[in-house]
Amino acid sequence: MAGFRSITPNININTTSGQLRTELLNTFTRLDGNLSLAPYQLSFFLGPVGNSAATESTLDSTTVTQGTLSKNGSSILIFACGKTTANANNKTLRLKFGGTEIFTTGTQAFNGVDWTLNAEIVRTSSTTQVAWVQFFSTATLTQKVTVTNTSIALTSNQSILFTGEGTLANDISLSYHKMILLT
DSSP states (O other): OTTOOOOSSOOOOOTTTTOHHHHHHHHHHTTTTTTTTSOEEEEEEEEEEEOOBTSOEEEEEEEEOTTSSOSTTOEEEEEEEEEEOSSSOOEEEEEEETTEEEEEOOSBOOOSOEEEEEEEEEESSSSOEEEEEEEEESSTTOEEEEEEEEOOOTTSOEEEEEEEEESSTTSEEEEEEEEEEEO
16 A cells, blocks of 8 residues: 555464554554554543542552653643532542642532543643643532643653542542543
């Protein structure tokens, strides 16, 4: 076919051995970076997992390895959702990147609500990023948008953390999240 380069060496795939994904990833690596414009799923989480009683608790953590955000404009998209327990207790959800808080709901008396969070962390240099977060819930007038400039060194592994805090255990829970790398 015109316009397509051949792949060298040839691909040998044993589909019964579970090596398909590894062989494909190795093949894409040999394409001289031509796959760099495709999205790649960094992680996903299926819960639910709730907070511990009366303390900020890690609901989930994902490691972003050194070099993941390798060029300016590359980014990580985050999609998440969860629930809060039906009570009048105060609850707080936070999203952190490299130890820096990029979003918080603040203390809210969410009473039996569903919530969603969409975010993007965009590399602007090897040591700076811009992050935006949209938060929506079924609680009356609980929509929030934030934009944060961060200074996280991307020369070492960093973490993306979801944390929750409530009065009782499981006051706030993370049901699902997915993180996608765009380069």
